[in-house]
Amino acid sequence: MEPPREDPLNLAAMRVGYGSPATAGADGVAAHLDPAWLTGDPPWLGLFDRWLAEAVAAQIPEPNAMVVGTVDADGRPATRTVLCKGYSAAGICFFTGYESAKGRALAAHPVASLTFPWIALERQVHFHGPVTTVAPEATAAYWDSRPRGSQISAYASAQSRPIADRAALEAQVAAVADRFGGIDGDEPIPVPPNWGGYLVDVEYAEFWQGRADRLHNRVRAVRTDSGWDVERLQP
């Protein structure tokens, strides 16, 4: 067994208290997250609307960033951050390369977990459920809204594949730009083959709110054949 490493940052002692008046999230200290907050159909939608809007209002960096978990063909889990680009009762949407590592994992196992880590608000939200690709028209509508530079980069990048160096990557970008009338040209960049949206159909939603002494609040909604089960979980 390895001897313990030194801990110059004193990680073992590092802890932030939750639920004090100074650090409490937008619910304050008194308002305890409760299963009664999960109402409507689906019951996660209204509270998610509110918490996401509060994350935006609080100006935390990348409030729509979410950690996506997938499982590859060999059963290996992996996570990475992507941006939520829309959601509704039908599910939660993000855009990426269909032949990226996550795309290949989703082809093998079309299920994903999502985590919104709003730590600055002492909140966290998890979702998981089956995944489908979004309709090409919906992908095209989002693609058209992206700045030209990021369209060119996405077109040029074989996402998750190795490349020799930065210069080779920039050469690929230059080649794509030349093909479509230049970096500042006005010839539209088409949606790349093998790029588009995924929709996570939420069958499990969990909301977490930090509280003092690690006595945090957790509530979840689980879809069943007859509706939704909503319950409190121990922290």
Ligand SMILES: Cc1cc2nc3c(=O)[nH]c(=O)nc-3n(C[C@H](O)[C@H](O)[C@H](O)COP(=O)(O)O)c2cc1C
């Ligand atoms: C804040 C943030 C937002 C990101 N948003 C996206 C995104 O919307 N789509 C995407 O494909 N990658 C996004 N990435 C990059 C991914 O985390 C990841 O590196 C990339 O998708 C390749 O992942 P994979 O090799 O596991 O497929 C983002 C990274 C960060 C840090």
